Amino acid sequence: MNKIKSLDDLRQLREGMQAKIKLRESGNNSENIVRIKVAMSTCGIASGAKEIMNFLMDELEQKAIEAVVSQTGCMGYCYAEPTIEVTVPGREPIVFGDVDKFRAAEIIEKYIIHNELVDGILPVNYRSIDN
Amino acid sequence: MPRRKENDNGMKNIALHILDLVQNSARAEARLVKISITEDAGKDSYLLSIEDDGKGMEEEVVQKATDPFYTSRTTRKVGLGLPLIQQNAERTGGSFKLSSESGKGTKLVANFIFHHPDRLPLGEMEDVLVLLAVGLPLVRLTYTHTTPLGSYCFDTEVIREIIGDIQDSNLEVRKFLREMIVENLKEIKAEV
Numbered sequence: 001m002n003k004i005k006s007l008d009d010l011r012q013l014r015e016g017m018q019a020k021i022k023l024r025e026s027g028n029n030s031e032n033i034v035r036i037k038v039a040m041s042t043c044g045i046a047s048g049a050k051e052i053m054n055f056l057m058d059e060l061e062q063k064a065i066e067a068v069v070s071q072t073g074c075m076g077y078c079y080a081e082p083t084i085e086v087t088v089p090g091r092e093p094i095v096f097g098d099v100d101k102f103r104a105a106e107i108i109e110k111y112i113i114h115n116e117l118v119d120g121i122l123p124v125n126y127r128s129i130d131n
Numbered sequence: 132m133p134r135r136k137e138n139d140n141g142m143k144n145i146a147l148h149i150l151d152l153v154q155n156s157a158r159a160e161a162r163l164v165k166i167s168i169t170e171d172a173g174k175d176s177y178l179l180s181i182e183d184d185g186k187g188m189e190e191e192v193v194q195k196a197t198d199p200f201y202t203s204r205t206t207r208k209v210g211l212g213l214p215l216i217q218q219n220a221e222r223t224g225g226s227f228k229l230s231s232e233s234g235k236g237t238k239l240v241a242n243f244i245f246h247h248p249d250r251l252p253l254g255e256m257e258d259v260l261v262l263l264a265v266g267l268p269l270v271r272l273t274y275t276h277t278t279p280l281g282s283y284c285f286d287t288e289v290i291r292e293i294i295g296d297i298q299d300s301n302l303e304v305r306k307f308l309r310e311m312i313v314e315n316l317k318e319i320k321a322e323v
Contacts, residue, residue: 004318005311007293013307014294040266042212045151047140050255053262061302071266073154076206 034060034067034112035087041074047081048100055101056084059108077122088112095122142215144254145179150263151212152181152239157267159185159237167275168253170245170322177225177243177250177322188231196229216241223247253323257312260285261305268296276321283315 038044038053053069060067077083080097086107087093096107097120110116142148149166156164161183169178188196195201197217202210217227220241231237243250256274263272264287274285294304 004314005307007289010290010293010304010307010311013304017301017303040150040154040262042142042151042210042215043207045147046142050147050150050258050262053266054258057265057305058302069265071154071262073158074204074206078207 032066032089034065034089036060036067036069037072037085038069039073039075039077039081039083039085040071043074043078044081044083049082051101052082052084052099052104055104056108059105063108063113065108065112075124077124080120080122083122086111088115091115095124096120097122142219142251144252146254146256146259148179148212148216148219148251149181149256150259152216153263153267153270153272155212156181156183156185156237157270159183159187161185161236161270163271163273165273165275167277168321169277171279172245173279175245177245179220179241179243180239182236182238184236187233187235187237189233190231193229193231197227213239219243219249219251223250253316253321256316257309260312261308263287264290264308265305276316276319278319278321281319283312283319283321285312285315 036056038049038056040049040053053071057069060069072085075083075085075095077095077097082099083095083097084099084104084107085093085095088111094111096103096118099107099120103118103120106118110118142151145168153164153166163184165180165182167178167180169176169180171178192203196210197213199209199211199214202208204210213229216239220227220243223244224247225242225244226240227242228240229237256276260272260274263270270287272285272287276283290308
């Protein structure tokens with residue numbers, strides 16, 4: 001039978017990754033990080049926010065996009081959960097609703113990487129262009 | 132038209148309830164949240180307890196907290212987290228108790244009848260613990276799962292001592308933590 005994973009194994013894993021972690025820390029001070037907040041309240045959780053947050057963290061890392069994914073409370077758009085707020089450096093934050101894995105992948109690929117707008121934007125931070 | 136989601140939504144398992152309820156502790160500025168699950172098939176009991184050292188509530192608020200039309204939020208008019216766990220516990224014939232002291236903290240105990248068919252499954256506890264550890268860097272979270280075969284404790288403080296801020300963790304570490312939790316729960320034959 002295999003030995004189950006323990007904290008000692010975690011220490012070993014950490015030793016092996018020392019170098020990589022240092023690299024990340026030095027890059028973290030910049031403003032050039034994509035920030036994503038996942039609404040993680042009863043409504044969001046019941047609609048699948050957990051899967052979306054996991055998906056976003058894993059996908060962004062695989063695509064080597066510097067990003068911080070964090071949790072926030074209910075933004076009041078319970079009808080459109082799961083909702084996420086995406087802030088790309090130099091652009092206004094945008095809230096997307098009805099985010100499933102398909103749409104999350106689209107947001108990363110089209111909005112974050114190529115700056116194209118995609119479906120599902122909630123008009124929370126709408127501003128008129130007349131000033 | 133927005134694409135509609137497949138309809139398998141809801142608080143389907145204990146893990147999702149925990150993910151939800153710990154957000155309450157975080158909003159109450161808790162620094163320590165102690166979660167425990169104790170399985171005792173012999174006594175027909177499956178006990179979930181969540182205790183925090185947050186700012187707590189006045190007795191009056193405790194009374195209202197399980198009313199679905201009460202919430203401390205201003206973004207919406209309902210608050211379903213507590214009523215849903217209460218309903219899920221009581222429909223197995225179990226019980227639910229919320230107690231709190233202003234300035235000291237809050238404790239929630241939900242007892243599910245172990246052999247009742249409506250007792251919720253545990254769900255993906257490993258996902259939830261890792262998400263909470265990443266998402267709440269200021270909170271120390273302990274999770275103790277006890278069965279007749281033994282006890283497993285996951286403590287974010289211990290993890291942070293080894294790897295530093297979990298928020299900076301990478302895929303490999305998160306995957307490792309999930310596997311560690313799954314394997315240890317399996318070792319004590321925790322109900323899934």
